[in-house]
Amino acid sequence: MRIYPNHRVGIFIDVQNIYHSARNLFNSRVNFQELMKSLVSERPLLRAFAYVVKSETALGEDSFFDALKNAGIDLRVKDLQVFAGGMKKGDWDVGLAVDAIRAAQSLDVIILVTGDGDFVPLIEYLRLGLGKQVEVAAFSRTASAKLKEAADTFTEIENIPKILLKINKRKQMRK
Helix, strand or coil: CCCCCCCCEEEEEEHHHHHHHHHHHHCEEECHHHHHHHHHCCCCEEEEEEEEEECCCCCCHHHHHHHHHHCCCEEEEEECEECCCCCEECCCHHHHHHHHHHHHHHCCEEEEECCCHHHHHHHHHHHHHCCCEEEEEECCCCCCHHHHHHCCEEEEHHHCCCCEEECCHHHHHHC
16 A cells, blocks of 8 residues: 555554553563654654553553653543452443544544454444545554454554564563
8 A cells, every 4th residue: 555645644552452462472562652653654643542541550550651642642541440250341442443433534544553353343434434544553463364454554563673672571570
């Protein structure tokens, strides 16, 4: 697919999906600033949103959220829900979808950074219903095959230079 320099871009990042994939597959974390720069290329970025779940027990969470903000990303924060039986839930799928649909009128390209196949109906609506170009970026091994197929383009995050940052083993042991 050809990239047009005048296409206005919006990025929507499913942080939990990407964070856990990087950690589990590569024992790494993602450099979100470099990721955005690579995905946008020479096109104008109008907005970038990151959808995060706040946990009371996660160490380093505030500095992680600050790093996202410093990269120019607007945070959408939701508290982790803990149910009576101990089950936990922190899902932003509907919020991300609503934001993408709302923003679509002022965008030419919507970039979804997620491997979650639940976003296939959103992609179909944005592409077929609204005529938008939809790009997806995720780790190839954890991305839904249907998601890859539905998007106009699929970017394998692991192949972008300077994206993966190794986790310091000493810091990891303290957690």
